[in-house]
Amino acid sequence: MSFIIISIIKAAVVAAALLTTLAYLQWIERKVLAHIQLRLGPSRVGPHGLLQPLADVIKLVTKEDLIPPEANKFVYILAPFLAVATALVSVSVIPFGREIEIFGYRTPMQLTDLNIGVLFILAVSSLGVYGVALGGWASNNKYSLLGALRSSAQMISYELPVSLALVSPLLLLNTLSLGEIVQKQAGFLLGFIPNWSIFQLPFPQLLSFVVFLIAGFAETNRIPFDLPEAENELVAGYHTEYSSMKFAAFFMAEYANMITVAAVTTTVFLGGWQPALPGSLGHLAPVALFFMAGMVAFYHGFHPARARDRMTLPVVGAAFLALSALFLVPWVQAAFLPLFWFVVKTGVIFFLFVWVRGTLPRFRYDQLMAFAWKSMFPLAMANLLLTGLAVGLWG
Amino acid sequence: MPAAVPLSWYLVLSAVLFSLGVAGFFFRRNIITMFMSIELMLNAVNLSFVAFSFQLKQVSGNIFAFFVMVVAAAEAAVGLAIILTVFKNRATLNVDRIDSMKY
Amino acid sequence: MNTVFFLVFGLIVVVCAINVVVQRHPISSAISLIGVMGSLAIIYLQLGAEFMAAAQIIVYTGAVMVLFIFVIMLLNAGSEEGGKGPLTVRLLGVPLLLVFLGLLSYLIQRLFSDTGPVRFGDFKGGSPADVGRALFSTYLLPFEITSVLILIAILGAIVLARKELD
Structure with missing residues (x-):
């Protein structure tokens, strides 16, 4: 019985955290993109535009919900739900940290540890194409x-490199359960190189990491592979006719897919919640990081040139210092240090997504397909064969 | 209500699916829907294989279902390519209109 | 619990399968077929075939049905015209099918009346490791032949589809 209660609580916590993160990822993306292009980004709603996601949600909920008269109504309404559901489900098998104890009940920081976890993620992500394809058709x-046509062709094509790139580290780690995958990447080589699968002997998976990340960009329809919604050719692509909450659902699905790709990359290639620094350095990293962030915030808060931030930035700085102090408490450290490392790694990959969006132009469609079949696929295949050989000889 | 259903229920479910596949194949005139009915029949057979695998506690049934699945995927690729070609040449998907081999 | 599981997903499978047959628009049939395949995957899980459940979703729902929907969208196939079909099919079709189904069910009940109840967890041999081991040892030759078959299918599909280009 307590298992069911704990599971429900965990699911609620993960869902709430995930949905809030989704809303704020969009704010982070707009801010980062703006700074890349020397703009300010959202800055009107709340300090530094921090309440912008809330305003966006209110705007989207209260907008008129149009259904085109000639659309297939059932499929038209089904598609956004499919998109968002398949995007959110895969988070349920991602491990966020090691076992923790709540009210005397030990439970891993993971919704469920399937022993076919990797296959589950592949299965769910292969369903993601339906939301896009059916939505585009029904409009x-x-x-x-x-x-929709472009996107289904693109997603089927890039599923191959994704799966092949994901298989190679599995040869090293020898399990499909994501919880075990993280545990097998514990420890350090030579005392300072983390034993993640991108560094793991006998065959470091750097190549498949790169292939997986690039193909992941394509799977999530992000720039430079956002052909399905190329606005200068297709207005907005598959969600041209969608408005209000249905549009928001597609939007959420895109961000949830990004989180999934980032989280899976972290788990399989970057050691999940394992620390990046050995020994006590790993324990002190969050303290130092939050301390530095707090100091920077204080410096800017009291800078005479930034009179507008006199009130807000010191508060932010104090919050960071409090967080920094919190990570010195042994109990907090034990429970949340893995979570900290997981969030940091996932955040870095998410930043990479935004960085690439701010930097690269869009592919042409034939280039996109040629890239999948003539470079990504052979690269992933060669890497798989070499990994198999290395594991067979020295594994 | 019994705590668990006997294996024969799974086999009956498989038989129902198979019959529906046969019905779809005979009654529908759209070549794509007919093709989907064939997939339905293959799925029904797979269910039987997996159910027998459970009954005999052997993995062979799963393997056989896996092979059926692979062949179905290959068949779908070729079949849909044929459908595309037929549509390009005849501009119809109705099997009653694709009858020039009869005469 | 096992019974509820079977009844719920069995019902979904049958309703979706009927929908595949009676819907007039190919897209509706395709969506129903996706429902059939997804629910079948869950029934496979109950029967201890973990790998098959995952493969069912990845191969059937994730690839084959996407291909179907892709082709339906590409050809912009509309609803089927009301072709009547031959008289014998219309008159005898449904009764003959019911007879066929009844016969099959009778045979199943007759031959497999002594089978034990299906409880989740009784059979654990369908994990990816077990399937892989069997596939690469006992069934190695069929496995290799299948890969050649897939190669032939790829080539066939390419040759068929590129004809109209020149």
Whole structure:
């Protein structure tokens, strides 16, 4: 019985945290993108635009919900739900930390540890294409249909490199359960190189890491592979006709997919919640990081040139210092240090997504397909064969 | 209500699926829907294989279902390519209109 | 629990399968077929075939059905015209099918009346490790032949589909 209660509580906590993160990822992306392009980004709603996601949600909920008269109503309504559901489900098998004790009940920081976890993620992500394809078809609009066709071709093509790149580290780690995958990446080589699968002997998986990340960009329809919604060719692609909450659902699905790709990359290639620094350095990293962030915030808060931030930045700085002090408490350290490392690694990969979006132009469609079949696929295949050989000889 | 159903229920479910597949194949005139009915029949057979695998506590049934699945995937690729070609040449998906081999 | 599981997903499978047959628009049939395949995957899980459940979703729902929907969208296939079909099929079709189904069910009940109840967890041999071991030892030759078959299918599909280009 207590298992069911704990599971429900965990699911609620993860869902709440995930949905809040989704809303704020969009704020982070807009801010980072703005700074890359020397703009300010959202800055009107709340200090530094921090309440912008809330305003966006209110705007989207209260907007009129249009259904095109010639659309297939059932499929039109089904598609955004499919998109968002398949995008959110895969988070349920990602491990966020080691076992913790709540009210005397030991439970891992993971919703469920399937022994076919990796296959589950592949299965769920292969369903993601339906939301896009059906949504584009049901809108009964030529741009939507073209976007949907492009996206289904693109996602089927890039699923191959994704799966092949994911298989190679599994050869090293020898398990499909994500919880065990993280545990097998514990420890350090030579005392300072973390034993993650991108560094792990006998065959470091750097190549498949790169392939997985690039193909992950394509799977999530992000720039430079955002052909399904290329706005200068297709208006907005598959969600041209969608408005209000249905549009928001597609938007959420895109960000949830990004989180999934980042989290899976972290778990399989970057050691999940294992620390990046050995010994006590790993314990002190969050303290030092939050301390530095707090000091920077204080410095800018009291800078004479930034009179507008006199009130807000010192508060932020104090919050960071409090967090820093909190990570010195042994109980907090034991429970949340793994979570800290997981969030840091996932955050770095998410930042990479935004960075690439701010930097690279879009591919042409034939280039996109040629890239999948002529570079990504052979690279992943060669890497798989070499890994198999290395594991067979020295594993 | 019994705590667990006997294996024969799974086999009956498989038989129902198979019959529906046969019905779809005979009654529908759209070539794509007919093709989907064939997939339905293959799925029904797979269910039987997996159920027998459970009954005999052997992995062979799973393996056989796996092979059926692989062949179905290959068949779908070729079949849909044929459908595309037929549509390009005849501009119809109705099997009653694709009858020039009869005469 | 096992019974509830079977009844719920069995019902979904049957309703979706009927929908596949009676819907007039190919996209509706395709969506129903996706429902059939997804629910079948869950029934496979109950039967201890973990790998098959995952493969069912990845191969059937994730690849084959996407291909179907892709082709339906590409051809912009509309609803089926009301072709009547031959008289014998219309008159005898449904009764003959019911007879066929009844016969099958009778045979199953007759031959497998002594089978034990299906409880989740009784059979654990369907894990990826077990399937892989069997696939690469006992069934190595069929496995290799299947890969050749897939190669042939790929080539066939390419040749068929590129004809209209020139």
